[in-house]
Amino acid sequence: MTEAAPMANGTRTQEPTLLGARTPRPRPPEAPRAGTPLGGLLRGLLRTARPKQWVKNLLVVAAPAAAGELFSRAALTRLPLVFALFTACAAAVYLINDARDADADRAHPTKRHRPVAAGQVPVPVAYAVGGALAVLAPAAAAWLASPSVAALLTAYLGMQLAYCVSLKHVLVVDLVIVTTGFLMRAAAGGLALSIPLSRWFLITTGFGALFMVAAKRYSEAVQMAGKGGATRALLTEYTTGYLRFVWQLAAGVAVLGYCLWALEAGGDPHTGLLPWRQLSMVAFILAILRYAVFADRGTAGEPEEVVLRDRALVLIGLVWLAMYGLAVADW
Incomplete structure (x- = not known):
């Protein structure tokens, strides 16, 4: 054994023992960087x-x-x-x-x-x-x-x-x-x-939002099933069957509202080169169906990530935006 050797600042540190072990030296606290707080x-x-x-x-x-x-x-x-x-x-x-x-x-x-x-x-x-x-x-x-x-x-x-x-x-x-x-x-x-x-705008937007909200809650409920400590206490009161019913109902009403807007009498299907308003229904329904894949899997917990990370959904969304824009512009 060796005795502790003095350091320059007056404290003592432990030298290596005969077995080669060293006692850990405490690290001095780092000086706070300017502007860090x-x-x-x-x-x-x-x-x-x-x-x-x-x-x-x-x-x-x-x-x-x-x-x-x-x-x-x-x-x-x-x-x-x-x-x-x-x-x-x-x-x-x-x-x-x-x-x-x-x-x-x-x-x-x-x-x-x-x-x-x-x-x-x-x-x-x-x-x-x-x-x-x-x-x-x-x-x-x-x-x-x-x-x-x-x-x-x-x-x-x-x-x-x-x-x-x-x-x-x-x-x-x-x-x-x-x-x-x-x-x-x-x-x-x-x-x-x-x-x-318009009433169709409010119906489609409202039930489209409910579809995504209920799908998010459903995904959270699926992911926490069988686990303790729910991230949201209210999830224990919902059943996955009920939440599935809500997002399926909301998706159906959103699609219905959009289709009624696209097919309403005020829109002339022969305006312009193609009936963009009616054709946009296809892209809208495909987008709903594609998002429902993630809802059904229980992986729609973060809607913005689902929308932005799925290439197929992004492509469908861009096609819908183009058709919708042409429909609104009456091209």
């Missing part, structure tokens, strides 16, 4: 705002596109603003929700990595930023867009915050609220441009 906080706030979910807010272009007003001067100036305001409102809800659920998320195997639960974003900061966005977004909408858009955003915030507090634990109501959130996004673009929303 602020940079880490900003990155945490951005992650909490769920950038992947922002694609949902593109629904604000749905009503202007359906009315053939997507490339008008008013649309090009107002729709990006409405998209940004809806993104701010959604970020406010995410921040407040994560701050409220921070303690529960810390006990969850995956949610504990969320910035608020992990301590990257302090709970008071999450509440403060979320509250500021919730106040500023409707105020900016009233000033820059229209009072109707401001009222819609206020209603969206109130509904989503009520959902975070208690309504997400109410059977069926949770499906209705999430679906209504999608429908509000689709309606916002129409309100911003004073475009009347």
Whole structure:
């Protein structure tokens, strides 16, 4: 054995023993990098705002596109603003929700990595930023867009915050609220441009959203079957059979609503070179059927990933967009 040798700073460290083993030397704490706390906080706030979910807010272009007003001067100036305001409102809800659920998320195997639960974003900061966005977004909408858009955003915030507090634990109501959130996004673009929303637009959009929401819940229920610790307590009250019934019913009504729009008397099938409105039904139905493959497998838990990662679905969607655009333009 050898005795400890002095170090330059006055502490002592253990030299190798006769058996060649070394006692581990404690690593000195790393000096904090300049700007790390602020940079880490900003990155945490951005992650909490769920950038992947922002694609949902593109629904604000749905009503202007359906009315053939997507490339008008008013649309090009107002729709990006409405998209940004809806993104701010959604970020406010995410921040407040994560701050409220921070303690529960810390006990969850995956949610504990969320910035608020992990301590990257302090709970008071999450509440403060979320509250500021919730106040500023409707105020900016009233000033820059229209009072109707401001009222819609206020209603969206109130509904989503009520959902975070208690309504997400109410059977069926949770499906209705999430679906209504999608429908509000689709309606916002129409309100911003004073475009009347047709009954077929509302039926197809609403039930299309319910189809995706129910498919997501069904996938979550399938993946947690036989496992303890559900990621969402309400999933234990749903049965996979019931959720399958809901997404199948919603898919059928969405297809019916779209077909009635395409075949309504107001549309002349002989306008232009081809009846694009009627032909677009084929692509729309194929898209529903393709998405239903993932719903049936129980792998539609993240709709944006299903839509963006499946090449066949992307191709079908692009074909549908082209046909729909030609139909709206009466080519």
